[in-house]
Each structure stands twice: as structure tokens, then as C-alpha cells.
Amino acid sequence: xxxxxxxxxxxxxxxxxxxxxxxxxxxxxxxxxxxxxxxxxxxxxxxxxxxxxxxxxxxxxxxxxxxxxxxxxxxxxxxxxxxxxxxxxxxxxxxxxxxxxxxxxxxxxxxxxxxxxxxxxxxxxxxxxxxxxxxxxxxxxxxxxxxxxxxxxxxxxxxxxxxxxxxxxxxxxxxxxxxxxxxxxxxxxxxxxxxxxxxxxxxxxxxxxxxxxxxxxxxxxxxxxxxxxxxxxxxxxxxxxxxxxxxxxxxxxxxxx
Amino acid sequence: xxxxxxxxxxxxxxxxxxxxxxxxxxxxxxxxxxxxxxxxxxxxxxxxxxxxxxxxxxxxxxxxxxxxxxxxxxxxxxxxxxxxxxxxxxxxxxxxxxxxxxxxxxxxxxxxxxxxxxxxxxxxxxxxxxxxxxxxxxxxxxxxxxxxxxxxxxxxxxxxxxxxxxxxxxxxxxxxxxxxxxxxxxxxxxxxxxxxxxxxxxxxxxxxxxxxxxxxxxxxxxxxxxxxxxxxxxxxxxxxxxxxxxxx
Numbered sequence: 001x002x003x004x005x006x007x008x009x010x011x012x013x014x015x016x017x018x019x020x021x022x023x024x025x026x027x028x029x030x031x032x033x034x035x036x037x038x039x040x041x042x043x044x045x046x047x048x049x050x051x052x053x054x055x056x057x058x059x060x061x062x063x064x065x066x067x068x069x070x071x072x073x074x075x076x077x078x079x080x081x082x083x084x085x086x087x088x089x090x091x092x093x094x095x096x097x098x099x100x101x102x103x104x105x106x107x108x109x110x111x112x113x114x115x116x117x118x119x120x121x122x123x124x125x126x127x128x129x130x131x132x133x134x135x136x137x138x139x140x141x142x143x144x145x146x147x148x149x150x151x152x153x154x155x156x157x158x159x160x161x162x163x164x165x166x167x168x169x170x171x172x173x174x175x176x177x178x179x180x181x182x183x184x185x186x187x188x189x190x191x192x193x194x195x196x197x198x199x200x201x202x203x204x205x206x207x208x209x210x211x212x213x214x215x216x217x218x219x220x221x222x223x224x225x226x227x228x229x230x231x232x233x234x235x236x237x238x239x240x241x242x243x244x245x246x247x248x249x250x251x252x253x254x255x256x257x
Numbered sequence: 258x259x260x261x262x263x264x265x266x267x268x269x270x271x272x273x274x275x276x277x278x279x280x281x282x283x284x285x286x287x288x289x290x291x292x293x294x295x296x297x298x299x300x301x302x303x304x305x306x307x308x309x310x311x312x313x314x315x316x317x318x319x320x321x322x323x324x325x326x327x328x329x330x331x332x333x334x335x336x337x338x339x340x341x342x343x344x345x346x347x348x349x350x351x352x353x354x355x356x357x358x359x360x361x362x363x364x365x366x367x368x369x370x371x372x373x374x375x376x377x378x379x380x381x382x383x384x385x386x387x388x389x390x391x392x393x394x395x396x397x398x399x400x401x402x403x404x405x406x407x408x409x410x411x412x413x414x415x416x417x418x419x420x421x422x423x424x425x426x427x428x429x430x431x432x433x434x435x436x437x438x439x440x441x442x443x444x445x446x447x448x449x450x451x452x453x454x455x456x457x458x459x460x461x462x463x464x465x466x467x468x469x470x471x472x473x474x475x476x477x478x479x480x481x482x483x484x485x486x487x488x489x490x491x492x493x494x495x496x497x498x499x500x501x502x503x504x505x
């Protein structure tokens with residue numbers, strides 16, 4: 001409760017300072033016949049008004065984006081876990097798999113996006129899901145792989161003494177022990193997948209919050225633009241919070257300092 | 258029960274090969290409790306891991322109940338208690354003890370309950386490992402090794418991280434468990450008093466590469482209780498081991 005109160009207080013102070021400072025600057029600029037900052041940096045009250053006036057539109061577009069981001073994250077997650085499982089069954093594959101994954105991650109995916117969109121077809125959700133998946137799978141893969149390599153060899157020896165096969169080692173040892181790492185990594189990957197989906201929508205669709213941002217930019221409507229960005233930001237915060245709650249429920253054995 | 262014949266193990270260090278243990282011969286009879294003592298780096302744990310089938314060896318033969326170590330592991334003959342209690346942090350005490358049975362697909366709630374009572378962890382079944390003391394964790398690790406009723410128990414300095422009082426208590430508990438279940442035990446330790454108190458024989462390994470210097474019988478029969486630790490006969494057995502060590 002104290003934590004929530006601290007966050008709320010900090011945010012309120014930040015917004016109040018932003019509002020008052022910008023109001024003051026805008027008064028000076030208008031008196032000097034200069035353009036108001038509202039043209040490219042609206043005040044919190046303007047963003048709030050835009051959000052309220054376009055509530056239905058922003059929420060529906062955000063939900064479309066979240067659906068795509070979620071699909072991308074889940075595919076990325078499944079892909080990363082499957083690759084780590086393959087590494088644990090066939091350790092030799094790791095020597096090939098990790099460099100390939102690093103190479104894919106080093107590739108500027110956003111620059112590559114138009115080709116992905118052309119490949120899957122303009123206006124389809126599949127291209128956005130694919131971009132989102134490419135962005136989210138890598139942190140999960142690398143963190144999970146690092147974690148698995150850090151499991152003490154003696155625990156694997158103990159499993160061998162119990163006469164367990166690779167499948168049992170993965171299901172009884174590696175996967176359950178990896179859950180806290182997966183959840184912590186998901187806190188990075190979920191916002192990344194939302195950003196990936198939003199950026200994909202700038203280029204390739206006629207809906208979603210990314211598309212709304214582009215349209216509001218062309219229509220010189222910074223209020224909607226910032227309200228859309230705020231919606232994305234709050235979606236990420238809520239997803240991180242949800243992951244923390246899920247983490248507490250599914251890993252009661254994790255000791256937090 | 259266990260026979261080691263001319264076992265040699267070499268380790269690779271870059272281009273060089275270093276011999277860890279050389280020409281180790283010894284055997285352990287059924288239900289016997291044998292301790293292996295010796296200085297650090299003389300291959301005590303290596304020897305135990307070879308018997309457990311966890312390490313390959315370069316020459317010689319190992320048989321556990323007429324089976325190779327790998328076959329013995331497959332047939333559930335072997336239980337292993339490592340230096341650090343390896344309990345899975347995501348499982349409660351009970352779930353950790355159930356793990357070997359889950360893997361062997363032989364769920365047996367009665368066996369789990371019995372072993373929890375035997376090691377003295379009744380009331381702590383639903384605790385996670387981080388909620389247990391060092392001694393309790395080691396008891397849980399012993400329960401994990403015993404729950405599928407292996408005929409051979411290999412223990413690699415299991416009490417080394419415990420304080421002296423807890424360690425003595427763990428020794429009494431181990432003797433009590435051994436007397437009830439009757440496994441063949443090979444126990445690696447640095448502690449002479451512990452080795453003498455627990456064992457029918459003490460095998461002293463020394464040198465680099467590690468070799469068996471002496472195989473010392475301990476003549477205490479079944480008198481393994483708290484009072485014996487202040488008895489003349491116990492000190493005489495310790496003196497006997499110390500003399501052999503001094504001559505090495």
C-alpha cells in the first residue's frame with residue numbers, strides 16, 4: 001500500500017509540475033507571439049480531455065494492439081522455451097542456436113518490418129504478431145538459457161541417480177525452476193512486444209493504437225497522440241503488475257529480499 | 258556387495274592428464290558401514306562418484322551387487338547424499354521426498370510418510386527448503402535418498418556444513434536410521450571421530466594420486482550411542498586411526 005501511495009504521489013507531483021510549468025511557458029510564448037507548446041507537447045489536462053473525448057476509440061484500438069502483442073509474446077515465449085528445451089535435450093544445438101539468435105536480435109527488426117509486412121500482406125495482423133514475436137522471444141531465450149546453464153551440475157547428478165531421462169529432467173527440474181526467471185523476463189518482454197506491435201502498426205495496418213498514433217500525427221492532433229501513448233504506457237504497467245501478481249501466486253517458494 | 262578392482266581415474270588439464278586416484282582396490286560387504294577419510298584432494302569424492310556412476314574411470318572395474326554402476330542406478334540400487342543438501346526450492350519437503358518416486362513412477366504415500374517420520378521431519382512436510390535449518394535440510398536430503406529403498410547409500414561429507422552439536426545429533430540420527438533400515442553405506446568425511454562412531458571400517462586415502470593407505474576395522478559392534486563417545490574403547494579406536502594416519 002505504501003508503495004502504491006509513493007508511486008501515486010510521485011506521479012501526481014510530476015504531472016502537477018508539468019502542468020504548471022507548461023502553462024507558465026505557454027503564457028510567455030503567446031505574449032511573445034510564439035506558437036504554444038500545446039502544438040507538440042500538450043499539457044496533462046489536454047491529454048486527459050483528449051482521452052476522455054476519444055475514450056471508446058482509444059480503448060478499442062489499444063485492445064487490438066494488445067491482442068496482437070499478446071499473440072506475439074505468447075508465440076515468442078513458446079518459441080524461446082522450446083529452443084531452451086531443445087538445448088537441454090541436445091546441448092550441441094546450443095553452439096549453433098545462440099549465435100543465430102544473437103544474429104537475429106542484432107538485425108534491425110524495425111528496419112526489416114516493411115519486408116515482413118510485404119511478406120505477410122499489407123493490413124494483416126500476422127505481420128504485426130510476427131514483429132512482436134521477434135522482439136519478445138530474444139530476452140526470454142537468453143535469460144532462460146543463462147539460468148539453465150547456472151543450475152548446479154550436482155542437481156543434474158542427483159536427477160541421474162534417480163534414473164531420470166531428459167524429458168523428466170526438463171519437466172521436473174528445468175522448467176519449474178525457470179518459472180521465476182520466465183516471469184521476470186516477461187516483465188521486459190511484454191512491454192517490448194507491445195512496442196513491437198505498435199511500431200508494426202505504424203507501417204502495416206489500418207487499425208490498432210500504432211495506426212491511431214500515425215493518424216493523429218498527420219491530423220496534427222497531439223492530444224490524441226499523447227493519450228494513445230499514455231494508453232500504451234498504462235497497458236505495459238498493468239501487464240507488469242499482472243505478471244508480478246501471477247509470479248507471487250505461482251512461485252510462493254521464491255524468497256524476496 | 259560393492260567391489261572396486263584397480264580403479265584409476267585421470268583428469269585432463271589442458272594437454273596434460275593428472276591422475277586423481279590410482280589402483281584403488283576395496284570391497285564393501287552387505288549392510289556394512291564404511292567411512293572413507295583422508296586429506297582434501299586425494300580423491301574421496303571422486304571415488305564415491307565413480308561408484309555412483311556419475312564419473313567415468315580410466316581403468317579397473319566397479320561392481321555393485323554384480324552390476325555396473327550405470328546398471329545399479331537404473332535398477333534403483335543406489336542412493337546418494339551430497340555435501341550440500343540438493344533440495345529443489347520449488348518443492349516442499351514432502352514434494353522433494355516424493356520426487357524420486359515420481360520419476361520412478363512408483364507413487365507411495367505411505368513410504369513417504371514413513372521416511373518423513375524416520376528422519377524426524379514430521380510437522381515440517383509442507384515447509385519449503387528455505388524455511389528449514391541446515392540440519393533439517395540434510396535430513397530431508399537423506400530422506401530423498403532413502404525413500405525408494407536403495408540397497409546402497411553413498412554419502413559425500415553430508416554433515417560438513419553443520420555446527421558440531423547439530424553434527425553429533427545428525428550422527429545419532431543416521432545410526433538410528435541405519436539400524437532400522439540396514440543399508441550398505443559408504444560415507445566420505447574429514448572427521449575421524451565421526452568416522453569411528455559411525456563405521457564398521459575406516460578406509461584411509463592419501464597422496465596425489467590418491468591411494469588406499471590403510472583399511473582399519475572398528476571394533477565397536479552395535480554400541481553406537483551417545484554414551485560411547487566418552488568411553489575408553491571409543492578413544493582407543495580413534496587412537497588406532499590416528500596412529501595409521503601419522504605413519505602415512
